[in-house]
Amino acid sequence: MAPILETYKYVDVICQYSKDGKIIPLRLRLTDEDGERQAFTIKQYRDLTPHEAGTVSDYVTYRNNNRTFECKIQVFGNLKTVKLFFNSNEHRWRIL
Numbered sequence: 001m002a003p004i005l006e007t008y009k010y011v012d013v014i015c016q017y018s019k020d021g022k023i024i025p026l027r028l029r030l031t032d033e034d035g036e037r038q039a040f041t042i043k044q045y046r047d048l049t050p051h052e053a054g055t056v057s058d059y060v061t062y063r064n065n066n067r068t069f070e071c072k073i074q075v076f077g078n079l080k081t082v083k084l085f086f087n088s089n090e091h092r093w094r095i096l
């Protein structure tokens with residue numbers, strides 16, 4: 001099986017919203033380099049969204065209502081930390 005979390009890509013995310021509008025990511029699903037769909041339960045998460053606009057990497061620029069999460073998922077028996085980015089204008093999730 002090929003590495004699945006090495007590059008930036010779009011992913012499917014299941015999330016829920018609290019009564020005050022807070023996003024809670026629950027699961028993510030992506031396609032690995034072999035074309036197989038892989039699903040992961042998010043074990044822990046932390047909202048890293050800054051309060052002001054700025055840039056976090058070459059790939060993602062923050063806007064006022066975009067969200068960034070640091071998530072821990074279990075990959076082949078080990079906990080791995082990934083970053084999820086939600087673009088509210090595109091309504092799409094990305095992983096880095």
